[in-house]
Amino acid sequence: MPVTPRPGLDRIHPYIPGQSPTGGGGPGVKLSANESALGPSPKALEAYQGAADVIERYPDSNAVAVRTAIAGRYGLKAEQILMGIGSDELLGVLVRAYAGAGDEVLYPSATFSMYRIYAHSCGADIVQAPDINYTADVDALLGAMTDRTKVVIVANPNNPTGTYLSISEIERLRAGLREDILMIIDAAYAEYVTKPDYDPGVALVEATDNTAMTRTFSKVHGLASIRLGWCYTHPDIVSVIGKIRSPFNVSSTGQAAGVAAIEDTDHVDKVVAHTAKWQGIATQRLAGMGLDATGTEGNFVCVGFPDEDGKRAKDCDAFLRERNIMTRYMAMFGLPNHLRITIGLDDEMEICFDRVEAFMKK
Template identity: 35%
Template sequence: MTIRFRQEILAIEPYSPGKPIEEVKQEYGLTDVIKLASNENPLGPGPLAVSALQKAAGDAHLYPDGSCSRLREALGKKLAVSPSQLIVGNGSDELLKLAAEVFLGPSDSVVMADPTFSEYQFAARLMGASVRRVPLKDFRHDLPAMAKAVDESTRMVFVCNPNNPTGTIVTHGELKAFLESVPAGVVVVLDEAYVEYVQDDGFPRALDLIGDYPNLLITRTFSKLHGLAGLRVGYGIAQPELISLLQRVREPFNVNALGQAAAVAALRDFEHAAQSVQVNESGKSFLYDLFTSLDLSYVRTNTNFVLVDVRRDSKEVFQRLLIKGVIIRSTHSFGLPTYLRVTVGTDGQNRRLAVALREVLA
């Protein structure tokens, strides 16, 4: 008997993750491998998060707090919003999927930039919705064109700010004009995964907009600046009505107890956060100088990664760097076949990348 399944899922390609460090070590007989491929914090988690994890480990036999009440309270205080405006997810990835489950069906469409973060397309396709992709302009979201792509069938728009893989931002004014032009029934998901790294003064004060736009959902994460990607904790911020819709489709214990404990502690670790930003800023300058000296053009970033044009098939460059024990990300899958996306590392990692890249491009 042939198994029957939802044909919509045939539009989805399984996610192909970056190569794990251990696999690269084994495959190429290397002892020292660095990964600058997934925009993780090269400093790791902060000491307060690690000690909270150790404390929480002994209670691993207990189910986690299903409503993440301590974490929502701590986040609420920090962001000056009510806990009823917050939902916590198993990474912000989960929140994107929950939103798709709430708002999308097979006859609906979503609008997003091209290229942008792949999970938006995944979430839409999972629900059988069709995807409209609007090309970036000068590596930035073209919000007026995205607003024009919205029609009767559109239920969601994704705005990745800063955008992955370009690191560029839309400004407060641009976002506000966009929110004004999108019909009130269309949900705008504003993905701010890299918000803590942003240096540009024009970046939206999105929390200030929530009161005026009941269709605005902001997502953020503990995976980047807070260095907790392995624990999977992200959160969404919106008006309570929108949050309560997402709460309906959330699994009862979607966020593990260790992740919750570490995230609460990470919010207090100002020193780790400040140091992480500082290492990122000096790493960005180093990479900008490196790319300039190699005569490669790059996109100035507001994140912890840099998009650089190597002016040749970047899969080859990726492969040659791999052999030298440096894992980065080629952006073929984003439709940018001559670019690499390089996560900003520690000073030592950036120097190691510089040596390897100079050799590979020579």
């Protein structure tokens, strides 16, 4: 008899990453994976290269230096920080620790497609609550809670819509959920948000024993390839995750780069300013083409297209691909008539918007 995977795994369709330009059709432009146009801090790069001298040694399993640096930067308790292979690993391990076969993982409708994979990979079912105006709806999430709900995940701000929930809405969600439900705030894009009523949720994590906030070095810090993320949560949850995570999950080069990146606030400010500039230009240019972005709180814009033959998002995706410009078609994220365009360098953005305009005029 052949080996058979655990029930539930047959429900998983593998994650499809944002694609790279393939050559031909024009200069390659990759705006498909929400990477940082400006790359990492030069100091992070230097620290990474310096740490490469000792790669024959296992890294610090407790990642003390980078946890201390994060704690210092944000005024957190270092013992409540967990490091992971990107925030991806932490999201997956949190779901695996608190949900299993027969349980439900609840999250909004148009959101990060990995949540589905994490839930199914531990045998849990998924429940998605409908959004309102491309924004997570706290009442719908609370209404969708059942006896089987074990984990609720909200990306705040949300990928791919760029919308967000105010901290009072996040608190209302937490207050309305049963105490035995783990609430995960996935704040991968927190650094880009400028709205005064936004907060990634540190105080909520500290005030509760059932909330986790995840963050990443892949976006504003421009370190997607080193795979470094972190989570802030209650000490009891830290202990549980500590039992099941891989002991040397975060490399020494990654830890060194992380320390330097978190300390280089000037670089972060530069990235945030570049992103805000292009959010403004994007809104204007899209409006000029009769198109709308769903939200602006991230390093990307998610653009809705007309529901007309030849003018749909998938047509624009094909048009751009022919010209070697890769954006992300959003069907897999629950938005079959949207494209998500990552904010790239100035010339990449000019090229991309010029081509979208040409597509709309054709």
